[in-house]
Amino acid sequence: MKVEDPRNLRSIGDSTSIRDIWDLPSSQIMKFSFSVRVWSKLDRARTGTLNLGTGKPLADTPCLLLTTRKGLPAFITPELLDEIYPAANLLQISPIHFLETPPTSLISGVGGIHLLVGLPEYGLAAFARDSLMCEANGQGTTKLGAAFETSGGRRLVGPSKYMELVNALKPDFWGSLPDEVPAWVSTKRNRMSVDRTLNWLDHCLSLHSVGAIFGTVVGGVDLELRMHSAQETAKRRVSGFSLGGFGLGESKEERAALLEVAIERLPAELPRHVSGLGMPEEVLEAVSAGCDILDSTYPHTLTTGGYAMTFPLSIQDEHDSEKLSIEECATLGSDSSKINLRSMSYRSDTSPLLKSCECHACCKYSRAYIHHLLNTHEMLAQTLLDIHNVTHYLRFFAAIREAISQNSFDQYKSWFVSRRR
Numbered sequence: 001m002k003v004e005d006p007r008n009l010r011s012i013g014d015s016t017s018i019r020d021i022w023d024l025p026s027s028q029i030m031k032f033s034f035s036v037r038v039w040s041k042l043d044r045a046r047t048g049t050l051n052l053g054t055g056k057p058l059a060d061t062p063c064l065l066l067t068t069r070k071g072l073p074a075f076i077t078p079e080l081l082d083e084i085y086p087a088a089n090l091l092q093i094s095p096i097h098f099l100e101t102p103p104t105s106l107i108s109g110v111g112g113i114h115l116l117v118g119l120p121e122y123g124l125a126a127f128a129r130d131s132l133m134c135e136a137n138g139q140g141t142t143k144l145g146a147a148f149e150t151s152g153g154r155r156l157v158g159p160s161k162y163m164e165l166v167n168a169l170k171p172d173f174w175g176s177l178p179d180e181v182p183a184w185v186s187t188k189r190n191r192m193s194v195d196r197t198l199n200w201l202d203h204c205l206s207l208h209s210v211g212a213i214f215g216t217v218v219g220g221v222d223l224e225l226r227m228h229s230a231q232e233t234a235k236r237r238v239s240g241f242s243l244g245g246f247g248l249g250e251s252k253e254e255r256a257a258l259l260e261v262a263i264e265r266l267p268a269e270l271p272r273h274v275s276g277l278g279m280p281e282e283v284l285e286a287v288s289a290g291c292d293i294l295d296s297t298y299p300h301t302l303t304t305g306g307y308a309m310t311f312p313l314s315i316q317d318e319h320d321s322e323k324l325s326i327e328e329c330a331t332l333g334s335d336s337s338k339i340n341l342r343s344m345s346y347r348s349d350t351s352p353l354l355k356s357c358e359c360h361a362c363c364k365y366s367r368a369y370i371h372h373l374l375n376t377h378e379m380l381a382q383t384l385l386d387i388h389n390v391t392h393y394l395r396f397f398a399a400i401r402e403a404i405s406q407n408s409f410d411q412y413k414s415w416f417v418s419r420r421r
């Protein structure tokens with residue numbers, strides 16, 4: 001059942017209404033639509049449905065874009081994706097990964113990234129930022145293009161090259177090329193970032209031929225520039241927005257204000273994506289501000305560090321979960337949200353990573369075995385940890401959607417944050 005926006009915003013959820021608003025001529029954009037089902041009463045959180053068109057499964061929002069390397073998951077084979085993560089049907093790629101190889105002629109020759117990696121039924125979203133390889137710092141970027149650290153050294157990527165990559169990859173939706181800068185740059189550099197990102201968006205739009213384009217909003221930690229960037233981006237003919245430049249040194253207080261001023265100026269009927277916010281509290285903060293699509297390397301980072309997520313997803317889970325004292329956490333290298341499987345204390349622990357979890361790793365393997373695999377540098381350790389971490393993280397997103405649907409997101413967020421203090 002569709003619930004109307006209590007703030008009397010424009011009609012939502014109908015691709016025809018979006019076309020009327022933007023008068024879009026592109027058949028690609030006509031296929032892409034977003035509808036909101038429930039609005040949270042006390043903040044901007046909302047749950048909805050993303051329809052990529054072309055008969056692909058719908059994605060419920062707020063949702064996660066699974067991290068990939070060139071379209072493939074890092075620790076499992078693509079054939080196992082559906083079996084292990086049945087709740088995930090959106091994958092994130094970075095066009096920058098394809099600068100070196102394979103050539104764009106080969107990618108477009110086989111019909112795009114979906115067919116190249118054998119995942120035609122999945123939604124693939126392309127955003128320039130790659131938090132696994134390097135954080136955006138703005139260094140080396142010029143008016144000709146954004147600088148990225150790649151396996152072949154630092155590369156300058158202008159909008160023409162970026163669009164060559166995007167048009168070859170044929171993602172379902174993608175973000176325009178941003179000039180992202182960290183929190184500590186000068187106002188002059190920040191203003192330059194906003195102007196360049198808008199110019200590059202116009203350039204991307206002029207060369208746009210595939211997928212739905214998300215206009216990137218930047219502005220660093222400057223509220224005025226964030227507002228200006230959002231207002232100007234909203235004037236363009238885009239299908240959604242990507243909030244760039246977060247997780248780059250801004251404080252928690254700055255982030256909340258920056259998200260608010262930007263999202264206030266974006267049309268409510270279009271989806272919003274954000275990069276760089278992956279800690280559970282950051283995800284809740286972004287959702288509370290009105291973000292619909294998140295990509296995050298948080299599960300990947302925990303997996304490679306030998307950690308398993310253990311934070312409870314509900315009040316019931318909290319009652320069932322084990323409680324570690326501050327001293328135990330310090331000894332184990334763990335905290336209230338994760339455990340460190342490298343710790344010797346798990347050497348003979350035959351319990352699963354998390355008792356309430358029904359993932360493949362928790363159903364079949366013990367903490368002791370995964371501890372052993374880590375100690376002997378067996379790759380299966382990362383595979384099992386990632387199966388658990390991604391499953392748990394996807395369940396976290398499902399719990400968020402459920403809380404919004406039940407009009408209890410504000411309570412859920414308060415409970416979650418309070419237990420972590």
Ligand SMILES: [Zn+2]
Nearest residue numbers: 357359362388
């Ligand atoms: Zn598990």
